[in-house]
Amino acid sequence: MKKYILLVVIFSFGIGSLYFLEPHEFVVKGVKDGDVYAEDVNLHVETGLIQPSITLNGKEIHTKKTINQNGSYTLKVKSRFLWKEKRESMTFKRDDEPPLKPVLLEEPKNAYFQSASFQVKEEPGVKYKATLGKDPYLFGDEITTEGKHTLYLVAEKDNGLVAKNDYTFKIDNRTYSQQEVDTFSDFYFKNSPEIWKYKSDTVVFVHGNPKPEDVSRLKSDIQNLNNLLPFNLKYEEKITGLPDRRIDVHFMPTYEFNQMGFDGKIIDGNRKIIGVAVIDEAYRSFGIKASTILIGTETDQQERLPTITHELMHALGLHSHFETDRSSILYPDVNSNVQTWNEKDLKTLEILYHPNVTIGMEKEEFLNSLKDWVTN
Numbered sequence: 599m600k601k602y603i604l605l606v607v608i609f610s611f612g613i614g615s616l617y618f619l620e621p622h623e624f625v626v627k628g629v630k631d632g633d634v635y636a637e638d639v640n641l642h643v644e645t646g647l648i649q650p651s652i653t654l655n656g657k658e659i660h661t662k663k664t665i666n667q668n669g670s671y672t673l674k675v676k677s678r679f680l681w682k683e684k685r686e687s688m689t690f691k692r693d694d695e696p697p698l699k700p701v702l703l704e705e706p707k708n709a710y711f712q713s714a715s716f717q718v719k720e721e722p723g724v725k726y727k728a729t730l731g732k733d734p735y736l737f738g739d740e741i742t743t744e745g746k747h748t749l750y751l752v753a754e755k756d757n758g759l760v761a762k763n764d765y766t767f768k769i770d771n772r773t774y775s776q777q778e779v780d781t782f783s784d785f786y787f788k789n790s791p792e793i794w795k796y797k798s799d800t801v802v803f804v805h806g807n808p809k810p811e812d813v814s815r816l817k818s819d820i821q822n823l824n825n826l827l828p829f830n831l832k833y834e835e836k837i838t839g840l841p842d843r844r845i846d847v848h849f850m851p852t853y854e855f856n857q858m859g860f861d862g863k864i865i866d867g868n869r870k871i872i873g874v875a876v877i878d879e880a881y882r883s884f885g886i887k888a889s890t891i892l893i894g895t896e897t898d899q900q901e902r903l904p905t906i907t908h909e910l911m912h913a914l915g916l917h918s919h920f921e922t923d924r925s926s927i928l929y930p931d932v933n934s935n936v937q938t939w940n941e942k943d944l945k946t947l948e949i950l951y952h953p954n955v956t957i958g959m960e961k962e963e964f965l966n967s968l969k970d971w972v973t974n
Contacts, residue, residue, distance in 0.1 A: 620646055620679070620682070621646045621647035621648045621679040621682075622646060622648050622650075622677045622678055622679035622680075622682045622683065622684050623645075623646045623677070623684060624643050624644060624645045624646065624650050624675055624677055624684065624686075625643070625644040626641075626642075626643055626644075626673065626675060626686060626688065627641075627642040627643070627644060628640045628641045628642050629641055629673065629688065629690045630688070630690070631688035631689060631690065632688075632689065632690065633690050633691075634690065634691040634692075634693055634755070634756040634757040634758075635690065635691070635692050635693070635757060636692075636693065636694045636757040636758055636759050637694065638664055638665065638666045638692075639664070639665040639666075639690070639692055640662075640664055641654075641659075641662065641663040641664070641665060641673070642661065642662050643661040643662075643675055644661070645661060645677070646677075646679075647679075648677050648678070648679045649661075649677075650675050650676055650677035650684075651674075651675070651676045651677070652673070652674070652675050653673070653674045654671060654672070654673055655671055655672055656672075665692055666692070667692065668691075668692050668693050668694060668695065669691070669692060670689065670690075670691050671689065671690055671691065671692070672687065672688075672689050673686075673687065673688050673689075673690070674686070674687045675687075691756070691757075693755065693756075693757045694757070694759075695755075695757075695759070696755065696759040696760065696761050697721055697724045697753040697754065697755045697759065697760065697761045698721050698724075698753065698761060699753070699761045699762075699763050700718055700719070700726060700751040700752070700753040700761060700762070700763045701718070701719050701751075701763060702716050702717065702718060702719065702751075702765065703716075703717040703718060703719045704716075704717075706765050706767055707767065707954055708767060708768065708953035708954050708956065709767060709768040709769070709770040709952070709953035709954045710741075710767060710768070710769055710770070710970075711769075711770065711771065711970040711971055712742065712769065712771055713740045713741060713742045713769065714740070714741045714767065714769060715738055715739060715740050715741065716728075716735075716737060716738075716749060716765075717737050717738060718737055718751060721753070723755060723756065724753050724754065724755055725753070725754050725755075726751065726752070726753055726754075727751075727752050727754075728749060728750060728751050728752070729749075729750045730747060730748075730749055730750075731747065731748060735749060741769065742769065743769060744769045744770070744771050745768065745769060746766065746767075746768050747766070747767055747768070747769065748764055748765070748766045749764060749765045749766075749767070750762070750763075750764045751763045751764065751765075767953075768953050770952070770953060770954075770971070772948075772952075772971065773971050773972070773973045774945075774949065774968065774971055774972055774973070775972070775973065775974075776972050776974065778945055778949070779949065779965065779968055779972055781942065781945075781946070782945075782946050782949045782950070783961060783964065783965060785916075785918050785920065785946060786916070786918060786946075786950070787960075787961045787964075788918055789917055789918045790917060790918075791960060791961075792957075792958050792959060792960050793915075793950070793955060793956065793957055793958060793959040793964065794877065794880055794885070794886055794915050794957060795885055795886060795914065795915040795950055795951060795957060796829065796843055796885050796886045796914060796915070797829070797843075797884065797885035797886075797957070798829045798842070798843065798885075799829045799830050799831075799832065799842075799843065800829065800830075800831050800832070800841070800843040800844060800845060801831075801832050801834050801841040801843070801844050801845070802816070802820060802831055802832065802833050802834065802844075802845045802847060803834050803835075803837055803844060803845070803846050803847065804816065804833070804834070804835050804847050804849070805846060805847065805848045805849065805850075806848050806849035806850045806895070807849055807850075807895060808847075808849040808893075808895075809895075809899070811899055811903065812849060812893070812902065812903070812906060815903045815906050815907065816833065816847065816906055816910070817833050819906065819907050819910055820832075820833050823910075823914075823947075826944065826947060826948055826951070827914075827947075827951055828951055828953065831845075842887070843885075843886065843887055843888070844887075844888050844889075845888075845889045845890075845891065845910075845913050845914075846888070846889070846890050846891065847891040847893065847906075847910075848890065848891065848892050848893065849893050849895050850892065850893075850894070850895060851894060851895055851896050852864050852870070852871060852872060852892075852894035852896065852897070855871070855874060855892050855894075858890065858892055859876075860874050860876075860892060862874075869931075871894075872893075872894040872897045872901065872902070872905055872932065873891070873892065873893050873894065873905040873906075873908060873909045874890075874891070874892040874909065875889060875890070875891045875892075875909040875910075875912035875913045875917075876889065876890050877889050877913070877915075877917075878890055882957055882958050885957050886915065889913035889914075890913075891906075891909045891910065891912075891913050892909075893905060893906060893909065898934070900934040901932045901934050903937060904927060904932060904933070904934065904936060904937050904938070905932055907927050907937075907938060907939070908927050908928060908932070911927065911928055911939075911943065911947065914947065914950075915950055916928060916946060916947060916950060920942070920943075923940075923942065924936070925940045926939075926940055926942060926943055927939050927940070927943050928943055928946075949968070952967075952968065952971075954967045954968065954971075955967055955968070
Protein backbone atom coordinates (compact mmCIF):
# COMPACT_ATOMS: atom_id res chain seq x y z
CA MET A 599 0.00 0.00 0.00
CA LYS A 600 2.81 2.40 0.82
CA LYS A 601 4.51 1.73 -2.56
CA TYR A 602 1.26 2.39 -4.38
CA ILE A 603 0.80 5.72 -2.64
CA LEU A 604 4.39 6.72 -3.37
CA LEU A 605 4.03 5.87 -7.09
CA VAL A 606 0.85 7.89 -7.32
CA VAL A 607 2.57 10.91 -5.80
CA ILE A 608 5.53 10.70 -8.19
CA PHE A 609 3.29 10.10 -11.20
CA SER A 610 1.10 13.07 -10.28
CA PHE A 611 4.14 15.35 -10.05
CA GLY A 612 5.35 14.15 -13.45
CA ILE A 613 2.01 14.82 -15.09
CA GLY A 614 1.98 18.28 -13.52
CA SER A 615 5.44 19.13 -14.89
CA LEU A 616 4.66 17.87 -18.40
CA TYR A 617 1.41 19.83 -18.40
CA PHE A 618 3.02 23.19 -17.54
CA LEU A 619 6.23 22.81 -19.55
CA GLU A 620 6.46 20.20 -22.29
CA PRO A 621 9.83 18.51 -22.88
CA HIS A 622 10.82 20.76 -25.81
CA GLU A 623 9.47 23.94 -24.21
CA PHE A 624 11.63 26.62 -22.61
CA VAL A 625 11.18 30.09 -21.16
CA VAL A 626 13.81 32.85 -21.45
CA LYS A 627 13.99 35.00 -18.35
CA GLY A 628 16.04 38.09 -17.48
CA VAL A 629 15.99 39.71 -20.94
CA LYS A 630 13.49 40.96 -23.49
CA ASP A 631 13.95 41.36 -27.19
CA GLY A 632 15.17 44.85 -28.10
CA ASP A 633 15.83 46.04 -24.57
CA VAL A 634 18.92 47.90 -23.36
CA TYR A 635 20.25 47.28 -19.86
CA ALA A 636 22.43 49.57 -17.78
CA GLU A 637 23.15 46.88 -15.18
CA ASP A 638 24.30 43.25 -15.28
CA VAL A 639 21.96 40.95 -17.19
CA ASN A 640 21.14 37.70 -15.37
CA LEU A 641 20.04 35.44 -18.22
CA HIS A 642 18.16 32.26 -17.34
CA VAL A 643 16.65 29.76 -19.77
CA GLU A 644 14.13 27.62 -17.90
CA THR A 645 13.76 24.24 -19.70
CA GLY A 646 11.54 21.19 -19.81
CA LEU A 647 12.98 17.68 -19.91
CA ILE A 648 15.03 18.38 -23.04
CA GLN A 649 18.19 20.45 -22.80
CA PRO A 650 17.96 23.03 -25.61
CA SER A 651 20.79 24.43 -27.69
CA ILE A 652 21.61 27.91 -26.39
CA THR A 653 24.03 30.30 -28.09
CA LEU A 654 24.96 33.86 -27.24
CA ASN A 655 26.63 35.69 -30.12
CA GLY A 656 27.28 32.31 -31.71
CA LYS A 657 28.88 30.69 -28.66
CA GLU A 658 27.20 27.93 -26.67
CA ILE A 659 26.27 28.78 -23.10
CA HIS A 660 24.53 27.06 -20.19
CA THR A 661 21.02 27.82 -19.08
CA LYS A 662 22.28 30.55 -16.72
CA LYS A 663 24.61 33.36 -17.69
CA THR A 664 25.52 36.75 -16.18
CA ILE A 665 26.40 39.35 -18.80
CA ASN A 666 28.48 42.18 -17.36
CA GLN A 667 30.25 43.53 -20.45
CA ASN A 668 28.84 46.32 -22.58
CA GLY A 669 27.90 45.31 -26.10
CA SER A 670 25.22 44.00 -28.45
CA TYR A 671 24.04 40.45 -27.95
CA THR A 672 22.03 37.91 -29.94
CA LEU A 673 20.54 35.02 -28.02
CA LYS A 674 19.34 31.92 -29.90
CA VAL A 675 17.58 28.99 -28.24
CA LYS A 676 16.48 25.82 -30.10
CA SER A 677 14.85 22.68 -28.68
CA ARG A 678 13.35 19.58 -30.31
CA PHE A 679 11.44 16.62 -28.93
CA LEU A 680 10.07 14.04 -31.38
CA TRP A 681 8.19 16.03 -34.02
CA LYS A 682 7.89 19.16 -31.86
CA GLU A 683 10.38 21.97 -32.16
CA LYS A 684 10.73 25.43 -30.67
CA ARG A 685 13.07 28.21 -31.70
CA GLU A 686 13.51 31.68 -30.23
CA SER A 687 15.90 34.50 -31.12
CA MET A 688 16.26 37.88 -29.45
CA THR A 689 18.71 40.76 -29.46
CA PHE A 690 19.53 43.08 -26.58
CA LYS A 691 22.26 45.40 -25.39
CA ARG A 692 24.13 45.99 -22.20
CA ASP A 693 25.23 49.62 -21.93
CA ASP A 694 26.11 51.24 -18.61
CA GLU A 695 27.49 54.43 -20.20
CA PRO A 696 25.36 57.55 -19.63
CA PRO A 697 24.85 59.99 -22.49
CA LEU A 698 27.21 62.91 -22.88
CA LYS A 699 26.25 66.11 -21.08
CA PRO A 700 23.87 67.86 -23.48
CA VAL A 701 25.15 71.08 -25.03
CA LEU A 702 23.74 73.59 -27.45
CA LEU A 703 24.78 73.52 -31.08
CA GLU A 704 26.17 77.06 -30.78
CA GLU A 705 27.88 78.50 -27.72
CA PRO A 706 25.18 80.55 -25.99
CA LYS A 707 25.56 84.23 -25.15
CA ASN A 708 24.79 85.80 -21.80
CA ALA A 709 22.18 88.01 -23.44
CA TYR A 710 20.20 88.37 -26.68
CA PHE A 711 18.52 91.39 -28.19
CA GLN A 712 14.77 90.87 -28.71
CA SER A 713 14.84 87.10 -29.34
CA ALA A 714 16.79 83.86 -29.09
CA SER A 715 16.40 80.29 -30.33
CA PHE A 716 18.42 77.17 -29.61
CA GLN A 717 19.29 73.78 -31.11
CA VAL A 718 20.91 70.91 -29.24
CA LYS A 719 24.05 69.12 -30.42
CA GLU A 720 22.83 65.55 -30.96
CA GLU A 721 24.57 62.32 -30.03
CA PRO A 722 23.47 59.16 -31.92
CA GLY A 723 21.03 56.99 -29.99
CA VAL A 724 20.11 59.74 -27.55
CA LYS A 725 16.78 61.49 -27.08
CA TYR A 726 16.62 65.11 -25.96
CA LYS A 727 14.04 67.27 -24.30
CA ALA A 728 14.16 70.80 -22.94
CA THR A 729 12.20 73.08 -20.66
CA LEU A 730 12.30 76.85 -20.45
CA GLY A 731 11.78 77.42 -16.77
CA LYS A 732 8.90 75.03 -16.06
CA ASP A 733 7.45 75.05 -19.59
CA PRO A 734 8.38 72.58 -22.35
CA TYR A 735 10.64 74.08 -25.01
CA LEU A 736 10.68 72.92 -28.64
CA PHE A 737 14.15 73.28 -30.14
CA GLY A 738 14.20 76.08 -32.70
CA ASP A 739 11.32 78.06 -31.20
CA GLU A 740 11.87 81.81 -30.76
CA ILE A 741 12.05 83.12 -27.18
CA THR A 742 10.98 86.76 -27.04
CA THR A 743 9.92 87.43 -23.44
CA GLU A 744 12.21 90.05 -21.97
CA GLY A 745 14.08 89.12 -18.80
CA LYS A 746 16.13 86.30 -17.33
CA HIS A 747 15.55 82.72 -18.50
CA THR A 748 16.99 79.29 -17.75
CA LEU A 749 16.95 76.56 -20.39
CA TYR A 750 17.15 73.04 -18.93
CA LEU A 751 18.37 70.19 -21.15
CA VAL A 752 17.94 66.45 -20.53
CA ALA A 753 19.62 63.74 -22.62
CA GLU A 754 18.39 60.14 -22.25
CA LYS A 755 19.70 56.91 -23.75
CA ASP A 756 17.73 53.71 -24.31
CA ASN A 757 19.32 52.29 -21.15
CA GLY A 758 17.41 54.85 -19.10
CA LEU A 759 20.51 56.78 -18.05
CA VAL A 760 20.31 60.57 -18.33
CA ALA A 761 22.59 63.60 -18.36
CA LYS A 762 21.50 67.15 -17.63
CA ASN A 763 22.68 70.68 -18.32
CA ASP A 764 21.25 74.16 -18.09
CA TYR A 765 21.95 77.60 -19.52
CA THR A 766 20.90 80.97 -18.10
CA PHE A 767 20.53 83.96 -20.40
CA LYS A 768 18.62 87.20 -20.76
CA ILE A 769 16.47 88.78 -23.41
CA ASP A 770 17.66 92.35 -22.98
CA ASN A 771 16.03 95.04 -25.10
CA ARG A 772 17.89 98.06 -23.75
CA THR A 773 19.59 100.02 -26.53
CA TYR A 774 22.57 102.37 -26.71
CA SER A 775 23.68 105.02 -29.12
CA GLN A 776 27.03 104.60 -30.82
CA GLN A 777 28.16 107.69 -28.95
CA GLU A 778 27.36 106.09 -25.59
CA VAL A 779 29.30 102.96 -26.47
CA ASP A 780 32.25 104.98 -27.76
CA THR A 781 32.19 107.15 -24.63
CA PHE A 782 32.43 104.05 -22.46
CA SER A 783 35.21 102.61 -24.62
CA ASP A 784 37.29 105.79 -24.50
CA PHE A 785 36.67 106.17 -20.75
CA TYR A 786 37.35 102.60 -19.71
CA PHE A 787 40.17 101.35 -21.90
CA LYS A 788 42.45 104.36 -21.44
CA ASN A 789 43.42 102.95 -18.02
CA SER A 790 42.77 99.24 -18.42
CA PRO A 791 43.39 96.84 -21.31
CA GLU A 792 40.49 94.58 -20.31
CA ILE A 793 37.16 94.48 -18.48
CA TRP A 794 36.98 93.85 -14.73
CA LYS A 795 33.85 93.92 -12.58
CA TYR A 796 31.93 92.13 -9.84
CA LYS A 797 29.80 89.15 -10.89
CA SER A 798 27.34 88.59 -8.05
CA ASP A 799 26.09 89.77 -4.65
CA THR A 800 28.66 91.82 -2.77
CA VAL A 801 28.82 92.86 0.89
CA VAL A 802 29.84 96.43 1.74
CA PHE A 803 31.57 96.55 5.13
CA VAL A 804 32.08 99.83 7.01
CA HIS A 805 35.12 100.41 9.23
CA GLY A 806 36.35 103.32 11.33
CA ASN A 807 34.35 106.34 12.41
CA PRO A 808 31.85 107.45 9.80
CA LYS A 809 29.39 110.23 10.65
CA PRO A 810 25.65 109.56 10.38
CA GLU A 811 25.61 111.57 7.14
CA ASP A 812 28.31 109.30 5.70
CA VAL A 813 26.35 106.16 6.54
CA SER A 814 23.17 107.66 5.15
CA ARG A 815 24.91 108.55 1.86
CA LEU A 816 26.46 105.10 1.53
CA LYS A 817 23.15 103.35 2.20
CA SER A 818 21.36 105.62 -0.28
CA ASP A 819 23.98 104.94 -2.97
CA ILE A 820 23.70 101.19 -2.39
CA GLN A 821 19.91 101.31 -2.65
CA ASN A 822 20.05 103.27 -5.92
CA LEU A 823 22.77 101.09 -7.42
CA ASN A 824 20.79 97.94 -6.65
CA ASN A 825 18.17 99.18 -9.11
CA LEU A 826 20.83 99.22 -11.84
CA LEU A 827 23.24 96.38 -11.08
CA PRO A 828 22.42 92.74 -11.98
CA PHE A 829 23.15 91.73 -8.37
CA ASN A 830 22.72 93.25 -4.90
CA LEU A 831 25.08 95.28 -2.76
CA LYS A 832 24.45 94.64 0.93
CA TYR A 833 25.44 97.13 3.64
CA GLU A 834 26.99 95.64 6.80
CA GLU A 835 28.46 97.38 9.82
CA LYS A 836 29.82 94.20 11.42
CA ILE A 837 31.88 91.52 9.73
CA THR A 838 30.16 88.16 10.10
CA GLY A 839 32.06 85.48 8.24
CA LEU A 840 33.88 85.85 4.97
CA PRO A 841 31.61 86.68 2.02
CA ASP A 842 32.63 85.62 -1.48
CA ARG A 843 32.77 89.24 -2.63
CA ARG A 844 33.26 92.38 -0.58
CA ILE A 845 33.95 96.11 -0.58
CA ASP A 846 35.60 97.45 2.58
CA VAL A 847 34.97 101.16 3.25
CA HIS A 848 37.34 102.70 5.80
CA PHE A 849 36.58 106.09 7.32
CA MET A 850 39.88 107.42 8.70
CA PRO A 851 42.14 110.48 8.63
CA THR A 852 43.99 110.87 5.35
CA TYR A 853 47.36 110.82 7.13
CA GLU A 854 46.62 107.20 8.10
CA PHE A 855 45.96 106.07 4.51
CA ASN A 856 49.51 104.69 4.34
CA GLN A 857 48.57 102.19 7.07
CA MET A 858 46.18 100.63 4.54
CA GLY A 859 48.88 100.30 1.89
CA PHE A 860 48.39 103.62 0.07
CA ASP A 861 51.84 104.80 -1.00
CA GLY A 862 50.91 107.91 -2.98
CA LYS A 863 51.20 111.55 -1.96
CA ILE A 864 48.28 112.85 0.07
CA ILE A 865 49.16 116.44 -0.81
CA ASP A 866 50.59 117.25 -4.24
CA GLY A 867 50.94 120.98 -4.81
CA ASN A 868 47.56 122.56 -4.26
CA ARG A 869 45.68 119.25 -4.56
CA LYS A 870 44.86 116.85 -1.72
CA ILE A 871 43.77 113.23 -1.88
CA ILE A 872 40.63 112.78 0.24
CA GLY A 873 39.48 109.44 -1.12
CA VAL A 874 41.03 106.31 -2.61
CA ALA A 875 39.64 103.10 -4.12
CA VAL A 876 41.68 100.06 -5.14
CA ILE A 877 40.84 96.58 -6.37
CA ASP A 878 42.57 94.16 -4.00
CA GLU A 879 41.74 90.78 -5.50
CA ALA A 880 40.32 89.67 -8.85
CA TYR A 881 40.26 86.51 -10.97
CA ARG A 882 39.15 85.87 -14.53
CA SER A 883 36.70 83.15 -13.59
CA PHE A 884 35.46 84.99 -10.51
CA GLY A 885 35.64 88.69 -11.31
CA ILE A 886 36.48 91.21 -8.63
CA LYS A 887 36.59 89.54 -5.22
CA ALA A 888 37.59 92.43 -2.97
CA SER A 889 38.00 96.21 -3.14
CA THR A 890 39.02 98.79 -0.57
CA ILE A 891 37.78 102.37 -0.24
CA LEU A 892 39.50 104.97 1.97
CA ILE A 893 37.56 108.12 2.94
CA GLY A 894 39.32 110.99 4.75
CA THR A 895 37.36 111.92 7.86
CA GLU A 896 38.97 115.32 8.45
CA THR A 897 37.58 116.70 5.20
CA ASP A 898 34.53 118.93 4.87
CA GLN A 899 31.23 117.01 5.00
CA GLN A 900 29.95 118.48 1.72
CA GLU A 901 33.11 117.29 0.01
CA ARG A 902 33.15 113.91 1.74
CA LEU A 903 29.66 112.90 0.59
CA PRO A 904 30.34 113.05 -3.18
CA THR A 905 33.71 111.43 -2.47
CA ILE A 906 31.91 108.38 -1.08
CA THR A 907 29.84 108.10 -4.26
CA HIS A 908 32.90 108.74 -6.45
CA GLU A 909 35.03 106.05 -4.81
CA LEU A 910 32.18 103.53 -4.77
CA MET A 911 31.99 103.84 -8.57
CA HIS A 912 35.74 103.17 -8.77
CA ALA A 913 35.43 100.13 -6.51
CA LEU A 914 32.75 98.67 -8.78
CA GLY A 915 35.16 98.76 -11.72
CA LEU A 916 34.94 102.29 -13.20
CA HIS A 917 38.54 103.21 -12.42
CA SER A 918 38.92 106.15 -14.85
CA HIS A 919 37.77 109.78 -14.71
CA PHE A 920 35.74 112.00 -17.00
CA GLU A 921 38.44 114.63 -17.20
CA THR A 922 36.38 117.34 -18.91
CA ASP A 923 32.87 116.77 -17.57
CA ARG A 924 32.50 118.81 -14.37
CA SER A 925 28.93 117.56 -13.92
CA SER A 926 30.13 113.99 -13.55
CA ILE A 927 30.62 112.37 -10.16
CA LEU A 928 33.70 110.82 -11.79
CA TYR A 929 35.33 114.18 -12.48
CA PRO A 930 38.78 113.92 -10.84
CA ASP A 931 38.33 116.91 -8.50
CA VAL A 932 35.66 117.10 -5.83
CA ASN A 933 32.91 119.61 -6.54
CA SER A 934 30.55 120.09 -3.62
CA ASN A 935 27.91 121.28 -6.08
CA VAL A 936 27.91 117.82 -7.74
CA GLN A 937 26.55 115.43 -5.16
CA THR A 938 25.48 112.46 -7.27
CA TRP A 939 25.65 110.75 -10.65
CA ASN A 940 24.71 112.35 -13.92
CA GLU A 941 23.13 110.40 -16.78
CA LYS A 942 26.49 109.62 -18.37
CA ASP A 943 27.83 108.16 -15.11
CA LEU A 944 24.89 105.80 -14.78
CA LYS A 945 24.95 104.83 -18.45
CA THR A 946 28.66 104.01 -18.18
CA LEU A 947 28.04 101.77 -15.18
CA GLU A 948 25.08 100.14 -16.95
CA ILE A 949 27.23 99.31 -19.97
CA LEU A 950 30.00 97.86 -17.79
CA TYR A 951 27.47 95.53 -16.19
CA HIS A 952 25.66 94.59 -19.41
CA PRO A 953 25.46 90.77 -19.44
CA ASN A 954 27.25 90.50 -22.79
CA VAL A 955 30.19 92.55 -21.54
CA THR A 956 32.30 89.92 -19.82
CA ILE A 957 35.43 89.86 -17.68
CA GLY A 958 38.67 89.84 -19.65
CA MET A 959 37.23 91.47 -22.79
CA GLU A 960 39.58 93.79 -24.63
CA LYS A 961 38.44 96.86 -26.56
CA GLU A 962 37.59 95.31 -29.93
CA GLU A 963 35.85 92.36 -28.34
CA PHE A 964 33.85 94.76 -26.20
CA LEU A 965 32.71 96.79 -29.22
CA ASN A 966 31.61 93.62 -31.02
CA SER A 967 29.72 92.36 -27.96
CA LEU A 968 27.23 95.25 -28.07
CA LYS A 969 26.63 95.51 -31.82
CA ASP A 970 23.10 94.11 -31.55
CA TRP A 971 22.17 96.77 -28.99
CA VAL A 972 23.49 99.84 -30.83
CA THR A 973 20.92 102.02 -32.56
CA ASN A 974 21.70 104.89 -34.89
